[in-house]
Amino acid sequence: MSLLSDVLATLFARQSRKALPPPSERTTQELIGDILSTQGEISGLTAAAQLLDRFAQMGDDEKLAFFDHLAGDLGIEPAKVRAALDAFEADPSAAHYRRFLASAEPARQELARRLNRVPGATTQLVEMRADLLRLIPRSDARARIDLDFRHLFASWFNRGFLVLRPISWESPAAILEKIIAYEAVHAIDSWEDLRRRVEPADRRCFAFFHPAMPDEPLIFVEVALTKGTPGSVQKLLAEDRQALSAQEADTAVFYSISNCQAGLAGISFGNSLIKQVAEDLSAELPNLETFVTLSPIPTLAAWMKEEGIDPAKLDAEALKATAARFLLTAKRADGMPYDPVTRFHLGNGAYVHAVHAGADTSPKGMAESAGAMVNYRYDPDAFVENHEKFAGAQEVVASREVRALVPPPAAA
Amino acid sequence: MSLLSDVLATLFARQSRKALPPPSERTTQELIGDILSTQGEISGLTAAAQLLDRFAQMGDDEKLAFFDHLAGDLGIEPAKVRAALDAFEADPSAAHYRRFLASAEPARQELARRLNRVPGATTQLVEMRADLLRLIPRSDARARIDLDFRHLFASWFNRGFLVLRPISWESPAAILEKIIAYEAVHAIDSWEDLRRRVEPADRRCFAFFHPAMPDEPLIFVEVALTKGTPGSVQKLLAEDRQALSAQEADTAVFYSISNCQAGLAGISFGNSLIKQVAEDLSAELPNLETFVTLSPIPTLAAWMKEEGIDPAKLDAEALKATAARFLLTAKRADGMPYDPVTRFHLGNGAYVHAVHAGADTSPKGMAESAGAMVNYRYDPDAFVENHEKFAGAQEVVASREVRALVPPPAAA
Amino acid sequence: MSLLSDVLATLFARQSRKALPPPSERTTQELIGDILSTQGEISGLTAAAQLLDRFAQMGDDEKLAFFDHLAGDLGIEPAKVRAALDAFEADPSAAHYRRFLASAEPARQELARRLNRVPGATTQLVEMRADLLRLIPRSDARARIDLDFRHLFASWFNRGFLVLRPISWESPAAILEKIIAYEAVHAIDSWEDLRRRVEPADRRCFAFFHPAMPDEPLIFVEVALTKGTPGSVQKLLAEDRQALSAQEADTAVFYSISNCQAGLAGISFGNSLIKQVAEDLSAELPNLETFVTLSPIPTLAAWMKEEGIDPAKLDAEALKATAARFLLTAKRADGMPYDPVTRFHLGNGAYVHAVHAGADTSPKGMAESAGAMVNYRYDPDAFVENHEKFAGAQEVVASREVRALVPPPAAA
């Protein structure tokens, strides 16, 4: 299996290792014009490579100017759109529809598609969007060009084009160093720490990749195979723990899930990732009965502060009860759960399975949630029902045990 | 190299071999509604698989009804577009732009993207478009929905996502049988005939593939390595010919190029294919000096008939002169060359290098062009200049030798 | 899985595609001397490549002369061996043992090892032994040099170095054509016939390969997945049969097993092949309960003739009884079963499961066994016991049903 992953990497890597294009004397706007001109691919491809190279070397000011050009000059022209729309409404012929489609799509989308013809361009375009998000706040009107990136990327990074690849100690070092760099939940200190997460028989890691970005994981999940549901991430990751054989395990614990690409923010893969990994592990290890997360509650401490609850005064049981109450009842103005991790997993059809005190005693864990963590459980038989309850009545589904921790609301 | 190709095939093949979804009791329109509902991926993915399966089993009448539903109910709503456009023009904020983009894109595009989340769906969507093109003439207003397919496919099958794979006798039989089936120019009779085209040291074949359709070549080109430029396809393909070693060859002859997917009509790959193959062959075989086609002239006989020229009365030299005159001077109403093959190669920056009589003596060759063929030459140093002449003044660039066959036009 | 196979092929293929060595002016004996001289690898490697090339172009007379040189001049020298043995017996030191080993191994073994340093040489050495077996009868004293080949090949083709590869319609055409060529039991007529054996969901094929001969299957087995044990090979291979899904099958039928390399005669792989295939299929398809062959009885007709039994006078039941009696009681002088196929499968721990009349109605089947065939069953739980009975008392273990067909021997 790890073979297939390496293969894909190499396959596309081969294609992208090409010489740099000759530098160009043309201005950036002239290069854009060359790329978009209908004179064809021949000179356009060179201009595209030159533009990508030049962008990579721009300072932030120049990048801002570039984005402003995209926003100002390569957008839609309302008058043209209106005229095409009128004609289409009068006569919905194919020719009129073509004209409408052409007018309603800004030139910057076509620009991105043409840039993407250059080998290796996909990675560079994702980085371009990361720059855009970094330089222009979403509240800014100029941020509208991000919607074009997002629209393209949603099409290019469609689930059907992604490949799930296991990450192991057999994976290329060039991939593994990115796992170290991107781990967002429980930091990886060193290669030895990484090895403890991917080499033992009871540890797994999986990532989604796109064929055109074979060296870049898009999102990855770390999994521990255990007997029973764990309630402490420090125990789960202890250096001196004894590994199980995979066959002995009855539970798969998704204890960390990290997005890797700032330039793909808002393009969601996490839902598919957990489900496909659960499916693949089930097929490989029929003894697995339970699929749960061991998740942080990153906003619990902030909420307790708002509520005037002093975590220092809570014993373990009281903290569990408080965490349970928070998870089940604390809502945003729109009725959705307060905690983003809750929103993510409940939105996927999971439910709140158990809460634990003393579960993450790292400084980060203590600061964010006074050490509390939660297991969200993925039960394929209940996905649809859970999801409907959540999507409809915004109900946070929970196990009987967790519900028992939360006193019923006083009668009105 | 052929390794890489096989690998890709296997990689994706693994992902697509999944069980069929359970059959659904919902109507097709209800399934479409489920897929497009915002209730999320969970039930949507099953509905998508069900819809694809159902479509595969529809008769033509049902397919037509399905396309009519796409055309009628899943298009844009002009009033909504106009309102969104007005708001955007008044205040070009990101929020207004988002609303405009959402309104200007028909729901059927989002439907296709969601269908494509199903493993193996890309091939099925390409086949769906093939059905559409077969069932609804382009002149029909309902054919406007094809523009949405085309728009999506242009994005999905962007050059940057395609992989060039050599096809050889080491390739999987499952791929080779498709080469036999799709060869459009000089039919392949049998596995032995195929072997003669891909196994000898002086024969090559290359195809573009898309990672999500690894068993389906999109377009392929057959190449003969020769000493000098050949003037007869029968000699080139003779069963008893003696193979050269690749190192002896000075010329690469593109003697057949075939599109494979009816559902990708109008999504152009041919230009890139010839150029990348020429580049790769150059790198591998530095002795290669000349890159030419040995091309049919499929409309020559038809034009001669229009012009009242009886091919039976022409000797070889006269046929060559006629063919040269045809290629250089016969134009459509829009000023473009009469012959589609000429348009294709000149559009790529090639030029007319030589014409031959008695070059394709097969019944098809005799019927189409009285046996005449043409070499278009790809000279990287002259691409841009040739292309500019053609794209600008619609001039059919030709070698001195060919031009000498055509008498100068009489003075006005 | 078929990926892995293709990969291996390509990997080694790459290594062997090297230029030919320059032709040599030296005589064959001089070349052998160069290769064996202790002056080292440098000139030796070129000489080795030259010798292999020269051998490939020799006529049979020259090959015989070459083998005679191996037999006459490159053997052991008894006097030397005796001296070394005496010294070792007097003082079994490492130095004396080294001298003994050196003297007791003929120079032709070292020659073969040195020849094998040339890329691609392993295949050529296997072909060299095929020539040897063809040219020199085993009864000939000169055939002793074959024992050296055999000794080396038993070491090189040790089970631990072989790779089991599935053969499918996804396999390279270059491998598949060899399956067509080597099938020894039920001939494959055409590519379509081959496809029927490897493409349907209920058909499998597996081969052993050696890493240094990646394009050359050593032995392969064809498997049909069925419901119940089949009693007719024509039905099993019928063109118009309906394929099962692999999950529906409860039985795996090994209906053909073919050795591919004449030069590896006597190096046994068949036992391991059947067992490993059975193990792999079990792991993939837990529904499989029964592993049987559908085997010819190639010497039945000859034996019936010896016994004066006229097959034309037997009805189906009588033929079954005769076949059962033959299988269970007909013995060679050494007490082993008369039929070689029986010896092979019983030697592997299988037992006679069922016999069938009208099971192979091809001309070959009628001529060899009047159409009778036999299922040998591989039951992992009974391997050791069956094998001990066979290896010890030479008992042909059979099912109760088969035993019931054979009348008990009359009392003495």
Next chain:
Amino acid sequence: MSLLSDVLATLFARQSRKALPPPSERTTQELIGDILSTQGEISGLTAAAQLLDRFAQMGDDEKLAFFDHLAGDLGIEPAKVRAALDAFEADPSAAHYRRFLASAEPARQELARRLNRVPGATTQLVEMRADLLRLIPRSDARARIDLDFRHLFASWFNRGFLVLRPISWESPAAILEKIIAYEAVHAIDSWEDLRRRVEPADRRCFAFFHPAMPDEPLIFVEVALTKGTPGSVQKLLAEDRQALSAQEADTAVFYSISNCQAGLAGISFGNSLIKQVAEDLSAELPNLETFVTLSPIPTLAAWMKEEGIDPAKLDAEALKATAARFLLTAKRADGMPYDPVTRFHLGNGAYVHAVHAGADTSPKGMAESAGAMVNYRYDPDAFVENHEKFAGAQEVVASREVRALVPPPAAA
């Protein structure tokens, strides 16, 4: 290319990941008896797996007892050998030759071949020999059994069966950690240090692997691509150096070559490794003109001490002259060069190209050679001639420049 390497690893890795055999109640000698009995593979294979497992868990005393059993009971029987030899001498028939061969090969060789049928056994047998070499000094008569291991391994690890694999930052971490562990010349401190040796465009690393030990490099060489011949290993490996592009380099420097497997001591691969790497690099980078080592002189300091030369009193030029004199004139009793590295490279056909003072200023470099190093040059055109001079007259071939450093010997 690195693809192919990873693939091989995965391919065989898959085959070796099997369950452990059940533990056995039989004694070690009984297990050996079971393995060697002619009763066949069936029970023998299980016994072989059990014996390998048991050996892996033995303490040194038990291992010694095991080796003593091999030495004492599984050797040749001189009387039998003599009888077989007599018979063969009287009548050199194939049958007599077979009997002789059988008697002249000790049972422990067949034992090793049968053990090797177990998946993964090759690695374990190599480790078994490493234990043997560690526990029994070569001078010990019991060490004679090592000759049998050596004989088998020379056959199994024949050059024709080895695969050259590039090692890069794309290689599996599981391989890279072994490069860190096995580097014997210039220690690798950390993963970052490793990365500096394999990732930059002007650094390469290659290893030989055996297909049956895909995770275990046998020997590897580290290469720096440079402009001109370097004279300091610290400069070559400086952390802050600027990498060249591979195309700019004119010289390939083999600056470290390390054997990895103690159990393969005496099975020589180094010669082939350097030559094949030089050949492959030449093909990839036609600008490379010079292939040299940057080698330690590990015995220089010891020799200077013998000669009463105090390195502290030598300036750079004097140290160079002393080193040159040492390399060219210091000989062992058998006339071979004093320094083992000199013997290795001269034996391969290289010659002494240049000597440098201040070239390895590490503590190890100062202690061994007062900081001096040497370039041995590999010039394909002079291999044979150099080698003949060295193999014949034991002449240490050197460049004019180096020879000029050494005063001619005084007339007798």
